[in-house]
Amino acid sequence: MNENETIRIIKQRRSTRRFSEKQVSEDDLNTIINAGLYAPNGGTDFEKNVYFTIIQNENILNKINSLAKEAAGQSSFEWLKDLGSNEQFNCLYNAPTFIIISVKKQSESAVYDCSALTQNMLLAAESVGLGSCWLYFPLQAFDKDMGLVKELKIPQGFKPITSMVIGYKEDDEINVPERKTENVRYIK
Ligand SMILES: Cc1cc2nc3c(=O)[nH]c(=O)nc-3n(C[C@H](O)[C@H](O)[C@H](O)COP(=O)(O)O)c2cc1C
Structure with missing residues (x-):
């Protein structure tokens, strides 16, 4: 099998859930966002249809954690309920940077576009020495408080689809x- 640098980064990337306090630089964040923009997408005017919210404010991070856990506490899924009521659990894993990716609500390929873009960003983070984790859990905060969209200045007509935390890995060895x-079949 060919083991080039791209394959190495793909295999090396794993979800990071323990971060150091050191903040991510704007330069690295720009690299990561730029990598996202080069993802395949099913729409026209992709750049205009996607919106990045980068949160590094501790009060807002805490608020999102609390709201998401509150929403999870009311879920019909037991595992979500358990996490919601677990005082030790921080759904953002105390990461210094949280990114929400929103897209225009009417975009038909929104989920696919955001997924491809998110994976590009996770790989870019790994390539510049940062840890990351794709997150569904904190987006539950928007179910609890729709005012959050306004507070975070997500433009009207945009809907949060995916999110991720990024930061320096606390553990070097992953x-x-x-x-x-074995589920591969070649038809030649
Ligand atoms: C759509 C999606 C949602 C996810 N949501 C969460 C989440 O809310 N919390 C979390 O800790 N990990 C979340 N993950 C990360 C997965 O748990 C992780 O990618 C998976 O276990 C595989 O592990 P790896 O990323 O280390 O390869 C999510 C991943 C995806 C693709």
Whole structure:
């Protein structure tokens, strides 16, 4: 198998859930966002249809954590309920930077576009020595408080679709278990 630099970064990236307090530089964030913009997308005017919200304010991060946990506490899923009521649990993993990716509500390929873009960003983060984790959980905060969209100045007509935390990894060594599949068939 070919093991070039791109393949190495793809395999090395794993969700990081323990971060140091050191903040991510704007330069690195620009690199990461730029990588997102080069993802494949199903729409026209992609750059105009996607909106990035980068949150580094501790009070707002705490508010999102609390609102998301409150929403999870009311979920019909037991595992979400348990996390919502777990005082030790911080759904942003105390990361210094949280990014929300929103897209224009009417965009039909929104979920696909955001997913491809998010993965590009996670890989870019890994490539500049940062840890990251794709997150669904904190987006529940928007179910609890729709005013949050306004507070975060997400433009009208845009809807948060994916989110991620980014920061320096607290643990240098990350276990990368081998992933194998036999579910591949060539038809020649
Ligand atoms: C759509 C999506 C939502 C996710 N939401 C969360 C989340 O809310 N919290 C979390 O800790 N991890 C979340 N993850 C990360 C997954 O748990 C993780 O990617 C998966 O276990 C594989 O591990 P790896 O990223 O280390 O390869 C999410 C991943 C995806 C793709």
